[in-house]
Amino acid sequence: METKTNTIIQNYFLDYSNYDELLTSKMTIKPDWEKLLSNILKVGSKKLASKQADIDWLLAENGVTYNVYNDPKGLNRPWNLNIVPFIIHQKEWDTVEKGIQQRSEVLNLLLKDIYGKRELLKNGIIPPEVIYAHRGFLRSCDQIQYKTSKQLLVHATDLARGPDGRMWVVNDRTQAPSGMGYALENRFSTSKITPELFNEINVKQPSNFFDDFNQLLQNVAPSNKENPTIVILTPGPHNETYFEHSYLSSFLGYPLVKGNDLVVRNGKLWLKSLKGLKQVDVVLRRVDDIFVDPLELRADSYLGVAGLMEVVRLQNVAIVNPIGSGILENPGLIPFMERICEYFLNEKLILPQIASWWCGQEKEKDYVLKNLPSFVVKRIDRLHRENIFFCEFLNKKELQNLKNEILANPNQFVAQEKIYFSTAPNFVKDKLEPRKIVCRTFSVAKNDGYSVMQGGLVRVAAEREELSVSNQRGGISKDFWVVSDKTQNNIQQYSWNKTISNHTTGINDVPSNTAENLFWSGRYLGRTIVVARYIRMVLNQMTQVQYNDRKSESESLKILFQSITTITSTFPGFIKDEEAMKNPLKELQSITLDENRIGSFGQSMSSFNNTYYSLRNLWSKDMWRVFYGIQKLWAEFKEIKEYTVPILTKFYDKIITRLIAFMALTEESILVKQGLLLYFIGLQLEQATLKIEKFRSLVVVNHNEELEYEILESLLNSQESLNIYRYSYKSYLSLENVVKLLILDKEYARSLTYQIYRLKKDIDQLPNNSSNQLTECQIQISRALKIIQNLNLQNLLEIDESSDMRLNLDNLLSQLSDLLHTTSLSISNTYFNHSQKQKQLVDQTISN
Incomplete structure (x- = not known):
């Protein structure tokens, strides 16, 4: 065992720094990881490398891809899954789950308020510029009424281990959250290729979550319609997550459509089928807000449906998530989330967030400019994927240019404290090496609360010293295990309600x-x-x-x-x-x-x-x-x-x-x-x-x-x-x-x-x-x-x-x-x- 340990993780001990998921500060293995590490050592380095190759082959053979724009390797890059999963114990996960449910509810109430009464603005809890200066705020969505009890129906939360050892919220994704299909495929692939890693580990399955997700799509149909027509709206094959759109279409059994498959007639949304028009009741959209209706939003969009906004106003179709929900992805809201939570729920946030300063406030702006090298600076609008400034790595000229930009448009910038995400073991070249990770998990509206996926998608930095964790930068993924002390059924079963069927099969x-x-x-x-x-x-x-x-x-x-x-x-x-x-x-x-x-x-x-x-x-x-x-x-x-x-x-x-x-x-x-x-x-x-x-x-x-x-x-x-x-x-x-x-x-x-x-x-x-x-x-x-x-x-x-x-x-x-x-x-x-x-x-x- 010692020889194998030395072979597989000897380099892991050499550069321990910050918080690591596997190791304690005393360089011992954490109890939650002991069994997994034992299983890894039993498999051995050579066999593990062979199985990693098998996973790579399986994902490529199954066509699991992530589209990277302008990638010299080609548009459809094979999805990368590392053989070593990420582990979190149920005892810790219970707190995380409650925190995500709370945050989903806060964002839901925030979304209702932004396009409704706007009490937060009237009471000075959020500065108006944070909302009105953000491109995610769509005036066409103002005062739209919905029949569903909740407006935010699907929410993705990015989590990372903070310096205090707790899981922190890094980002919220609310427009058309991606990743749940990849998370499911990761679990299928890991279970198939490396069942021995699961030995004597009680891993919770995400099947209940997908049952709730499917039921949500059925329940949001206008007027509680039985057997509603549900479609998945995709931008098309060149979208970065098109694999997932296709995957969910096949997995859930709903048609995958593009904008020109749909048309608005007489205040309703219709699917253009071979026979004629068929009314659509629910749209699971993967098209960003501003592209969904060329009549009221972006006129040059060919991805949406002209007149869709009016159908939404008439409550003749349910959109998941509602159009306009992209405003919640605004990092300018993060500094005010604690007060928002207290206003709506009279509670403190369960999950901490990265300390953030919105530069539209004079005091905060001066503090940021004075200490700029200590921060990570973002625009509140995600105009460009690379538009994050790691100020500690900028030279004097670059820092001055950034200062000038902030001074010219302070409302558009947020500064966040520099934190080092935790690292987790990654199998690289026959050894385990630490890599920075970010976890994404998902919640869907259910009854009076939210159902949270048991696990999710873990993204891993491509290189050992890489600070940024991004699929577009060539990142890797991991299976996300929530482990329990109670015995779990490791067989994944997905069978939708047999009394419900989607009649789009002829x-x-x-x-x-x-x-x-x-x-x-x-x-x-x-x-x-x-x-x-x-x-x-x-x-x-x-x-x-x-x-x-x-x-x-x-x-x-x-x-x-x-x-x-x-x-x-x-x-x-x-x-x-x-x-x-x-x-x-x-x-x-x-x-x-x-x-x-x-x-x-x-x-x-x-x-x-x-x-x-x-x-x-x-x-x-x-x-x-x-x-x-x-x-x-x-x-x-x-x-x-x-x-x-x-x-x-x-x-x-x-x-x-x-x-x-x-x-x-x-x-x-x-x-x-x-x-x-x-x-x-x-x-x-x-x-x-x-x-x-x-x-x-x-x-x-x-x-x-x-x-x-x-x-x-x-x-x-x-x-x-x-x-x-x-x-x-x-x-x-x-x-x-x-x-x-x-x-x-x-x-x-x-x-x-x-x-x-x-x-x-x-x-x-x-x-x-x-x-x-x-x-x-x-x-x-x-x-x-x-x-x-x-x-x-x-x-x-x-x-x-x-x-x-x-x-x-x-x-x-x-x-x-x-x-x-x-x-x-x-x-x-x-x-x-x-x-x-x-x-x-x-x-x-x-x-x-």
């Missing part, structure tokens, strides 16, 4: 944005697979030509090169660019890699990635593992310095396999009535369209018998249909039989006829608001089906002597291509029309 109720993304996900996946297979087929032909210099072979290859340009529409390509034909490998490399080239495989991959990421709340974990594998393979392939035919071929072999696996998993992850129908329609449309382009590129022009044989073999290979052809016809390749198989066969899933039949069947299942009339897309696909049903094969294969082309075949294919194109357009116009330009009646400017 094809009619699919949000229009989700439907559109499903449709295009099918198209982009179909395109990437078809194009990848076709280019791979040509690459294989190039390899064969190296060992066969017959003229017909090179002639067939030339035709295949030109067909790539036609099928992908990467003009001029092999059609008019002589350099491309002289150096086909360079052109194929461009078509493969250039994501900015219209029609390229690279662009299709980029569109595929973006569309599927927008739908991540719908897919299973297996699907996201395959998706991650595709991303990893694509990223590694783009880093190759020099490309050859074998390297390109090998890449396409791998990517095709993964894309096909992904396609198969898509059909397992979502029901047809939940939107998979749109995916099928998009997939069949794209495959049918590209099949038409293949035939037009390869067989419309008449070739000699030997060349035609080679081209037909290539065509069948690109469709993975050569073996089926041989089994079905057992004959020499002929154009007539190829047309029968790939165009006319009603039972072959890859034939054009089958795909058009399938499109007709699927399109007929889409909602139709007119029971007596066909939709435009039904009309167009019916025309295509009628044409292909009445074909004359011999007429199709006739060769026009003057042009040496099969003009009848070309005309047919052109006609079908046009009909499929108009079918696609009519689907978009009927079901995916989100355009609705908003304009404010009175121009106003609300800054970031």
Whole structure:
């Protein structure tokens, strides 16, 4: 045991300073941590490192990400979870919990007062500038009445151990608090990978909290409506916590929507579904206050819903949290919180806060300016993420500049005493090292009080000496354990009230944005697979030509090169660019890699990635593992310095396999009535369209018998249909039989006829608001089906002597291509029309 102790925590003892969660001031292990440390030592350094790698792999495979803006590593950075949890005992947690409940209630009463009677301002408890000079105060929210007993429904509290050994409040998050999804995922991952760390430790589970959270969303519906329609409003895939939005949507079972999925009509909020409009009762919003209504707030916002504020005033929708609650995140309120608590509750704050001075008061401002190097200075508005000044590290010029800023706008600054947060053990390079931590926990309104999560999210400084704890700076997270002396059920069970259901599960109720993304996900996946297979087929032909210099072979290859340009529409390509034909490998490399080239495989991959990421709340974990594998393979392939035919071929072999696996998993992850129908329609449309382009590129022009044989073999290979052809016809390749198989066969899933039949069947299942009339897309696909049903094969294969082309075949294919194109357009116009330009009646400017 001693050897293991020396190995794992020997460096931990070298630089003990301030308050550490693991160690006492006498350098002994604290009783609450003894069992966990014992379990860690039993696992051992090497196995612990292996399990840390397993956690990293699991989070990446499951697509757990935190988006970091302008990150050179890419937008979707994998979430970091350290294997060693943070521990707090139930005896201490009871006090923390009561303190959080008290603080949530104080903030709730403060929110009511700010937009209501404003007694705190009238009685001089809060200076008016703290409220009115803060961008979080929204005049549009003034005097709005709510039916719920509480206005602040969800509250996140950031906590850190202060110099007195107690948990201190660092920040409050009230607009759209993030982190509870990450906290839940941390617990799932830790439990799965390191169950031995839980041995003989009674860790409390957060299941009751999520039951209360789900029940809250149901209870706040206007007029106590049964089975309310609840949606989660997200800014979209580029938001930093989009993973969590998707995660909560999947976990709770509520649709994830964007602003243009919703519309206001007749004083109510409606979800734009495939069938039409469906009234929304509750919105769990993850969009900041000023972006939620472009008519009354930020006019340039595309994230919200025009007219939403009026629906709130009419009490026809519940917003969680209420619009305008961002004012509570104002650090300028911290110096006055003690008096606010005494005013409302006649109590002292249970949880201490960082000592703070608002510079809008003369005495406080002079004190701050006189002792500036001793403080941490913040703006009361969080305009920029990096806008915190650690004054002890500023030089004379920087200090003077900050003084000048404070003097110019004293109302905008708060100074806080410099405290050193406690450290907790982090597993780094096979050893435990101390890292500064900040804990975030959550409370939700329940009956007359607040329900607090048993645990939460712990964020850890990235480096040993790092002062700031921030995910945007590359921070790490920990599982947060509240441990008890009483035996706990370590099995996490989440089952919502079975008498309540959210009726947005049928094809009619699919949000229009989700439907559109499903449709295009099918198209982009179909395109990437078809194009990848076709280019791979040509690459294989190039390899064969190296060992066969017959003229017909090179002639067939030339035709295949030109067909790539036609099928992908990467003009001029092999059609008019002589350099491309002289150096086909360079052109194929461009078509493969250039994501900015219209029609390229690279662009299709980029569109595929973006569309599927927008739908991540719908897919299973297996699907996201395959998706991650595709991303990893694509990223590694783009880093190759020099490309050859074998390297390109090998890449396409791998990517095709993964894309096909992904396609198969898509059909397992979502029901047809939940939107998979749109995916099928998009997939069949794209495959049918590209099949038409293949035939037009390869067989419309008449070739000699030997060349035609080679081209037909290539065509069948690109469709993975050569073996089926041989089994079905057992004959020499002929154009007539190829047309029968790939165009006319009603039972072959890859034939054009089958795909058009399938499109007709699927399109007929889409909602139709007119029971007596066909939709435009039904009309167009019916025309295509009628044409292909009445074909004359011999007429199709006739060769026009003057042009040496099969003009009848070309005309047919052109006609079908046009009909499929108009079918696609009519689907978009009927079901995916989100355009609705908003304009404010009175121009106003609300800054970031």
